[in-house]
Amino acid sequence: MKVVIRNYQKSDYEVCRSLWVELTHHHRDIYEDPSIGGDDPGYGFDEYLENPRRQGTWVAELGGQVVAFGGLLCHSEEGEVEPVVVSQPYRDKGIGTRLVEHVVGEAKKKKVRFLYIRPVARNERAISLYVRLGFNTVGAVDLLQDLSSSYDRKWKPGIRIFDNELSY
Ligand SMILES: CC(C)(COP(=O)(O)OP(=O)(O)OC[C@H]1O[C@@H](n2cnc3c(N)ncnc32)[C@H](O)[C@@H]1OP(=O)(O)O)[C@@H](O)C(=O)NCCC(=O)NCCS
Numbered sequence: 114m115k116v117v118i119r120n121y122q123k124s125d126y127e128v129c130r131s132l133w134v135e136l137t138h139h140h141r142d143i144y145e146d147p148s149i150g151g152d153d154p155g156y157g158f159d160e161y162l163e164n165p166r167r168q169g170t171w172v173a174e175l176g177g178q179v180v181a182f183g184g185l186l187c188h189s190e191e192g193e194v195e196p197v198v199v200s201q202p203y204r205d206k207g208i209g210t211r212l213v214e215h216v217v218g219e220a221k222k223k224k225v226r227f228l229y230i231r232p233v234a235r236n237e238r239a240i241s242l243y244v245r246l247g248f249n250t251v252g253a254v255d256l257l258q259d260l261s262s263s264y265d266r267k268w269k270p271g272i273r274i275f276d277n278e279l280s281y
Pocket of ligand 1: 135136139197198199200203204205206207208209210211231232233236238239241242245
Protein backbone atom coordinates (compact mmCIF):
# COMPACT_ATOMS: atom_id res chain seq x y z
CA MET A 114 0.00 0.00 0.00
CA LYS A 115 1.16 3.52 -0.76
CA VAL A 116 2.64 5.62 2.05
CA VAL A 117 1.68 9.31 1.98
CA ILE A 118 3.69 11.86 3.97
CA ARG A 119 1.76 15.04 4.82
CA ASN A 120 1.84 17.91 7.31
CA TYR A 121 0.62 17.25 10.84
CA GLN A 122 -2.79 18.79 11.53
CA LYS A 123 -4.72 19.30 14.78
CA SER A 124 -6.97 16.30 14.08
CA ASP A 125 -3.84 14.07 14.26
CA TYR A 126 -3.32 15.00 17.93
CA GLU A 127 -4.69 11.82 19.54
CA VAL A 128 -2.99 9.39 17.18
CA CYS A 129 0.36 11.21 17.42
CA ARG A 130 0.12 11.34 21.20
CA SER A 131 -0.42 7.58 21.23
CA LEU A 132 2.59 7.18 18.89
CA TRP A 133 4.59 9.16 21.46
CA VAL A 134 3.43 6.64 24.08
CA GLU A 135 4.80 3.86 21.83
CA LEU A 136 8.09 5.74 21.61
CA THR A 137 8.24 5.97 25.40
CA HIS A 138 7.44 2.26 25.73
CA HIS A 139 10.23 1.46 23.29
CA HIS A 140 12.67 3.31 25.56
CA ARG A 141 11.24 1.55 28.62
CA ASP A 142 11.79 -1.78 26.87
CA ILE A 143 15.35 -1.21 25.69
CA TYR A 144 16.43 0.09 29.11
CA GLU A 145 14.16 -2.30 31.06
CA ASP A 146 13.14 0.78 33.02
CA PRO A 147 9.37 1.26 33.51
CA SER A 148 9.93 4.67 35.12
CA ILE A 149 10.82 6.33 31.78
CA GLY A 150 8.14 8.85 30.78
CA GLY A 151 6.55 8.91 34.26
CA ASP A 152 2.84 8.41 34.93
CA ASP A 153 1.71 9.98 31.66
CA PRO A 154 3.98 8.62 28.91
CA GLY A 155 2.26 10.76 26.27
CA TYR A 156 2.94 14.04 28.06
CA GLY A 157 6.21 14.50 26.16
CA PHE A 158 4.13 15.02 23.02
CA ASP A 159 2.35 18.02 24.57
CA GLU A 160 5.74 19.47 25.52
CA TYR A 161 7.05 18.77 22.02
CA LEU A 162 4.15 20.70 20.42
CA GLU A 163 5.05 23.72 22.58
CA ASN A 164 8.76 23.60 21.70
CA PRO A 165 9.65 26.98 20.14
CA ARG A 166 12.29 25.23 17.99
CA ARG A 167 9.62 23.11 16.26
CA GLN A 168 9.71 23.90 12.55
CA GLY A 169 7.57 21.16 11.13
CA THR A 170 5.83 17.89 11.93
CA TRP A 171 4.79 15.32 9.34
CA VAL A 172 2.72 12.18 9.54
CA ALA A 173 2.94 9.04 7.41
CA GLU A 174 -0.40 7.64 6.29
CA LEU A 175 -0.95 4.12 5.08
CA GLY A 176 -4.39 3.48 3.58
CA GLY A 177 -5.61 6.74 5.15
CA GLN A 178 -4.42 5.74 8.64
CA VAL A 179 -1.66 7.66 10.43
CA VAL A 180 1.00 5.08 11.37
CA ALA A 181 4.08 7.24 12.01
CA PHE A 182 5.23 10.78 12.54
CA GLY A 183 8.41 12.77 12.54
CA GLY A 184 9.54 16.32 13.06
CA LEU A 185 12.19 18.96 12.52
CA LEU A 186 13.54 21.25 15.24
CA CYS A 187 15.73 24.20 14.25
CA HIS A 188 17.99 26.64 16.01
CA SER A 189 19.95 29.12 13.84
CA GLU A 190 21.91 27.02 11.32
CA GLU A 191 21.38 23.74 13.18
CA GLY A 192 18.50 21.34 12.76
CA GLU A 193 17.47 18.12 14.45
CA VAL A 194 15.24 15.32 13.23
CA GLU A 195 13.07 14.83 16.32
CA PRO A 196 11.03 12.78 16.96
CA VAL A 197 10.76 9.73 14.69
CA VAL A 198 8.33 6.98 15.56
CA VAL A 199 6.58 4.30 13.54
CA SER A 200 3.78 2.29 15.13
CA GLN A 201 4.98 -1.19 16.04
CA PRO A 202 3.05 -3.29 13.46
CA TYR A 203 4.27 -1.02 10.65
CA ARG A 204 8.01 -1.10 11.42
CA ASP A 205 10.56 -2.64 9.01
CA LYS A 206 8.50 -1.73 5.96
CA GLY A 207 10.48 1.33 4.89
CA ILE A 208 8.16 3.92 6.51
CA GLY A 209 10.81 5.26 8.92
CA THR A 210 13.19 5.64 5.98
CA ARG A 211 10.59 7.60 3.98
CA LEU A 212 9.83 9.84 6.95
CA VAL A 213 13.47 10.63 7.79
CA GLU A 214 14.25 11.29 4.12
CA HIS A 215 11.30 13.68 4.01
CA VAL A 216 12.51 15.59 7.09
CA VAL A 217 16.04 15.77 5.63
CA GLY A 218 14.52 17.27 2.45
CA GLU A 219 12.64 19.88 4.50
CA ALA A 220 15.83 20.74 6.42
CA LYS A 221 17.63 21.29 3.12
CA LYS A 222 14.85 23.64 1.97
CA LYS A 223 15.29 25.63 5.19
CA LYS A 224 19.05 25.89 4.52
CA VAL A 225 19.95 23.99 7.68
CA ARG A 226 23.73 23.58 7.75
CA PHE A 227 24.22 20.82 10.34
CA LEU A 228 21.38 18.33 10.70
CA TYR A 229 21.44 16.13 13.81
CA ILE A 230 19.52 13.07 14.91
CA ARG A 231 19.98 12.00 18.53
CA PRO A 232 18.97 8.43 19.25
CA VAL A 233 19.86 7.09 22.69
CA ALA A 234 23.01 4.95 22.51
CA ARG A 235 21.01 1.82 23.41
CA ASN A 236 18.82 2.22 20.28
CA GLU A 237 21.08 0.10 18.10
CA ARG A 238 18.68 -0.53 15.21
CA ALA A 239 17.72 3.11 14.93
CA ILE A 240 21.40 4.10 14.91
CA SER A 241 22.17 1.64 12.09
CA LEU A 242 19.25 2.96 10.08
CA TYR A 243 20.29 6.60 10.51
CA VAL A 244 23.91 5.87 9.58
CA ARG A 245 22.65 4.19 6.42
CA LEU A 246 20.56 7.30 5.70
CA GLY A 247 23.65 9.51 5.80
CA PHE A 248 24.02 10.51 9.46
CA ASN A 249 27.59 9.23 9.53
CA THR A 250 29.37 12.03 11.41
CA VAL A 251 29.47 12.16 15.22
CA GLY A 252 28.79 15.64 16.62
CA ALA A 253 28.80 15.98 20.41
CA VAL A 254 28.93 12.91 22.66
CA ASP A 255 26.70 12.80 25.77
CA LEU A 256 28.60 11.31 28.71
CA LEU A 257 26.65 10.66 31.90
CA GLN A 258 26.97 9.46 35.47
CA ASP A 259 24.03 7.49 36.83
CA LEU A 260 23.41 9.11 40.23
CA SER A 261 20.04 7.49 40.85
CA SER A 262 19.47 5.23 43.79
CA SER A 263 15.73 4.66 43.35
CA TYR A 264 15.90 2.52 40.19
CA ASP A 265 18.84 0.28 39.47
CA ARG A 266 19.26 0.56 35.70
CA LYS A 267 21.60 -2.03 34.21
CA TRP A 268 24.00 -0.42 31.76
CA LYS A 269 25.52 -2.65 29.07
CA PRO A 270 29.28 -2.79 28.55
CA GLY A 271 30.77 -2.70 25.07
CA ILE A 272 30.90 0.72 23.48
CA ARG A 273 34.26 2.25 22.69
CA ILE A 274 35.12 5.88 21.99
CA PHE A 275 38.79 6.46 21.17
CA ASP A 276 40.63 4.39 23.82
CA ASN A 277 37.78 4.48 26.34
CA GLU A 278 35.65 1.43 27.21
CA LEU A 279 32.21 2.76 28.10
CA SER A 280 28.76 1.41 28.90
CA TYR A 281 25.52 2.43 27.26
C1 LIG B 1 13.46 3.37 14.40
C2 LIG B 1 12.20 3.45 13.53
C3 LIG B 1 11.71 4.88 13.47
C4 LIG B 1 12.56 2.99 12.11
O1 LIG B 1 11.40 2.99 11.33
P1 LIG B 1 11.06 1.74 10.40
O2 LIG B 1 9.87 2.09 9.60
O3 LIG B 1 10.98 0.52 11.24
O4 LIG B 1 12.37 1.73 9.50
P2 LIG B 1 12.55 1.13 8.03
O5 LIG B 1 11.53 0.07 7.78
O6 LIG B 1 12.66 2.23 7.08
O7 LIG B 1 13.96 0.47 8.16
C5 LIG B 1 14.13 -0.55 9.15
C6 LIG B 1 14.63 -1.80 8.50
O8 LIG B 1 13.67 -2.30 7.59
C7 LIG B 1 14.28 -2.55 6.33
N1 LIG B 1 13.35 -2.13 5.27
C8 LIG B 1 13.33 -0.94 4.67
N2 LIG B 1 12.38 -0.95 3.72
C9 LIG B 1 11.77 -2.13 3.78
C10 LIG B 1 10.69 -2.71 3.08
N3 LIG B 1 10.05 -2.07 2.09
N4 LIG B 1 10.30 -3.95 3.42
C11 LIG B 1 10.93 -4.62 4.42
N5 LIG B 1 11.98 -4.10 5.12
C12 LIG B 1 12.39 -2.88 4.80
C13 LIG B 1 15.50 -1.69 6.30
O9 LIG B 1 16.51 -2.33 5.54
C14 LIG B 1 15.88 -1.57 7.74
O10 LIG B 1 16.79 -2.58 8.09
P3 LIG B 1 17.89 -2.32 9.21
O11 LIG B 1 17.17 -2.31 10.53
O12 LIG B 1 18.80 -3.46 9.06
O13 LIG B 1 18.51 -0.98 8.94
C15 LIG B 1 11.07 2.52 14.07
O14 LIG B 1 11.55 1.20 14.10
C16 LIG B 1 10.56 2.93 15.44
O15 LIG B 1 9.63 3.71 15.54
N6 LIG B 1 11.15 2.35 16.49
C17 LIG B 1 10.71 2.62 17.86
C18 LIG B 1 10.89 4.07 18.27
C19 LIG B 1 12.26 4.57 17.97
O16 LIG B 1 13.27 3.91 18.25
N7 LIG B 1 12.32 5.74 17.38
C20 LIG B 1 13.58 6.39 17.06
C21 LIG B 1 14.05 7.23 18.19
S1 LIG B 1 15.51 8.11 17.73
